[in-house]
Structure formats: structure tokens, C-alpha cells
Amino acid sequence: MSICYYIPVKDELEYLERSIPNLFKNMGKDDMILISIDKDKTPISIRNYLSTFEDEKDIAWFRNDGGHPTMKVVEFEWCHDFSALKNLAFEYTDKEWIFQLDADENLTETLIQQINPFLETAKQEGWDGVMIPRINTYTDLEDYPNFIEDNYLHFAFNDRGWMHWPEYCLRIYRNLDYIRWVGEIHESIQGCKAHLQIEPSEDYAIIHEKSISKQIISDEYYNTFEHHRNLHHQNIQNRKKVVEAKLESIRFNSEQGFEEENI
Numbered sequence: 001m002s003i004c005y006y007i008p009v010k011d012e013l014e015y016l017e018r019s020i021p022n023l024f025k026n027m028g029k030d031d032m033i034l035i036s037i038d039k040d041k042t043p044i045s046i047r048n049y050l051s052t053f054e055d056e057k058d059i060a061w062f063r064n065d066g067g068h069p070t071m072k073v074v075e076f077e078w079c080h081d082f083s084a085l086k087n088l089a090f091e092y093t094d095k096e097w098i099f100q101l102d103a104d105e106n107l108t109e110t111l112i113q114q115i116n117p118f119l120e121t122a123k124q125e126g127w128d129g130v131m132i133p134r135i136n137t138y139t140d141l142e143d144y145p146n147f148i149e150d151n152y153l154h155f156a157f158n159d160r161g162w163m164h165w166p167e168y169c170l171r172i173y174r175n176l177d178y179i180r181w182v183g184e185i186h187e188s189i190q191g192c193k194a195h196l197q198i199e200p201s202e203d204y205a206i207i208h209e210k211s212i213s214k215q216i217i218s219d220e221y222y223n224t225f226e227h228h229r230n231l232h233h234q235n236i237q238n239r240k241k242v243v244e245a246k247l248e249s250i251r252f253n254s255e256q257g258f259e260e261e262n263i
Helices: 013-026 044-052 082-086 088-092 107-113 115-125 212-222 226-253
Strands: 003-009 032-038 069-075 098-101 103-107 129-132 136-140 167-173 180-181 189-192 195-197 206-210
Touching: 003 013, 003 088, 013 032, 013 044, 013 103, 013 107, 013 136, 032 044, 032 088, 069 088, 082 088, 082 180, 088 098, 103 107, 107 115, 115 129, 115 167, 115 195, 167 189, 206 212
Parallel strands: 003 032, 003 098, 032 069, 129 195, 136 206
Antiparallel strands: 098 167, 103 206, 129 167, 180 189
16 A cells, blocks of 8 residues: 655745655655645745755655655646646656645644555545545634634634534545546546545544635635636625524524624
């Protein structure tokens, strides 16, 4: 059982400094890390980091040919197609499974160390993918006091500040010809005949530390896609209806009865 942890990178150095050592420390001996960097937009700071990082055996893994027994770094030329970017992994690895991570995500040590039994179960059942729960948090929420209200996220957070928990993501899939990502933006994986869903546990989760300040910048680009604009508008409208319905229910069920001024 072998895994390729694939991370497409643009400019997320602060996250890579945590995720790459974490993977090296905990992944299996037959696993590898694949990093794709933007030929034009990846800053020199990330290139410097990738060129000097050494694993626990003090073996520098970045070479002129982009290779190392457990790490490969490849360049891509951005073509405004997120699926094409994610499908690069199929070209550069022969590992049995691909675990796709966004550059601002990390994994729990437990998940990395104990992933193989899940993959063995999926393979035995003839399933092609594994759904992973994801912990979403905002690190700068206090700096944007109107963000929750403006985006109708009143009921999106649990008592630990996790948004949309467990928000399952199909991120592990077999390296097969009939499985590919599709869609220029808000892409999805297609071809998996069936998938295993891991229990909604903090121990087996993707860690996604989001930043509203960075999201605002990203949205400027995402809004150039009509599909994103339409989907975002629809999501806002749907969340608005849910919030209004729940607030209405709260008013009717309050101890004071229905009183508009209580909200």
C-alpha cells in the first residue's frame, strides 16, 4: 500500500513549513510527497525553502532533476484550470493512492500514521476513494466582526470554532486511468465507483486554517469565473434562508414568546 501526498503550491510558505516536516515524520516508508509549484508565481522564498530542506536523515531532497526517493518537486504553468493542476499527480507518481492536499492544509499525525488500514478496507471492498472530515477554522475572524453576519454563517460554527464540521472531502483516491478531476473551478473528482467514509473524529481530520484576509484576495480572482459568481450567489441565498428560518424558530420558541425585539 503506497501513497503520494500531492500539494499544489502557489505562495503558502507558512503552511508548508508545518505540513512537509509533518508528512516526512509520520508517513510510511513506501510513501512520497509531490509538490507542484507555479512556474511564474511561486515566490523565491518557497523555492529557497524547497532547495534547503533536509529530512531527519540530513539528506537534502531537492535536486536539479526535482527528485528524491520520497519527494518530487515539479513546475506547472498556470492555465486557469484547477482540475488540470490537480490532475498533474497522475503524471508524476506510480503510487497506488493519491492524497490531495491544498497548500494551506495539514493532517493530524494519527491520520498519517494510521491511514493504511482505511485504504486496505477500501481496496478489499472495491472502493476507489476515501472521504476525510475537515476542520475549518479562521485565524483572523476577530479582525472581521461583520464577516459571519454578512455571509449568513450564524450557525456554521460549532462550540470549538470549527466551520461546517465535519465537511467531508473526497481527497484520497486510487491512481487509476478512469479517475480524474473535472471543472475549471470548484472542481470535483470523477470516476470513483464508491468510497469509504472515515469516522468524524478530530484524530482523523484534515486541518484547514483559513484566513479571511487571504480569502478576500483569492475571491478577487475566483470572481473572474462566472461559475464561481453564480455558485457563490446561490450559496449566500441558501444560507440566508436557513438563518432566517432558524431565527424565526428561536423567536417562536423563546420563553417570552414571539417578540421581534428579542432578536
